[in-house]
Amino acid sequence: MPELPEVETVRRGLIPAMEGRRILSARTNRPDLRFAFPERMAERLTGTQVERLDRRAKYLLVRLGSGETLLMHLGMSGRFSILAEDMARQPGDFVYAPPANPAHDHVVLDLEGGVRVTYNDPRRFGFMTLFDTGEEAANPYLAQLGPEPDSNLFSGPHLAAALKGRRSPIKTALLDQRVVAGLGNIYVCEALWRARISPKRQAYTIAGERAERLAVAVRNVIAEAIDAGGSTLRDYAGADGALGYFQHRFDAYGREGEACRGSSGNEGCGAPIIRLVQQGRSTFYCPACQR
Incomplete structure (x- = not known):
């Protein structure tokens, strides 16, 4: 299962594709992953702007202009891919993974600027949920977490x-x-x-x-x-x-x-x-x- 460094790497990769862009359309290709998607998730995402991408522990947190946060967990095999008209593939001293099987594309977000972000998860152990951004302290996935390893609270x-x-x-x-x-x-x-x-x-x-x-x-x-x-x-x-x-x-x-x-x-x-x-x-x- 991806741990903090892997999730942070994904967050940094998604920032140029998502931050500051409006979600023009959202599509879910099935009703659930590990858990059922939130009610009307695609509708609630469509038309809202991505203000910021955060991470807490192993969770990705997409802060939305609607006042909600999209919480995402990669599970065992979840991954994101980016298709963009105005973005070159990010360089790096890496070996690139083979393309994900589109049969397992479960969530597709089309954003401003010709950017498409797709969540693919063959094993479907990942999950997504929406909550009011101001209620993070009461969120069951986040409320009891300890300090981040790089924070001043960890010593x-x-x-x-x-x-x-x-x-x-x-x-x-x-x-x-x-x-x-x-x-x-x-x-x-x-x-x-x-x-x-x-x-x-x-x-x-x-x-x-x-x-x-x-x-x-x-x-x-x-x-x-x-x-x-x-x-x-x-x-x-x-x-x-x-x-x-x-x-x-x-x-x-x-x-x-x-x-x-x-x-x-x-x-x-x-x-x-x-x-x-x-x-x-x-x-x-x-x-x-x-x-």
């Missing part, structure tokens, strides 16, 4: 306070979006490796210098992944069709049996990376370095 002391008394493994605790917003399995594994913290360590023991070290690792790995355009494992592609390449920098995730190597400011010990399963998800770590 070592915040982590220590959020984890106090928790006897679950730190790997599991970091996947709780109330602790920090937007983290998923990949980047938790990477951050724990950088911080030299075992994924099996009980969360309540993360305090003081250890919490500071982990907060810095989370912040850095997310920033580097955004700069790399996210990670592509299967379905993910940016809005311009570009595949992310942070997966080529993985220090732990997916490296079962490979040697722990020096990277990201750490000295590798050469011990093999091992895999274990925590709450149904694969965890990759170095048992020699991570304590």
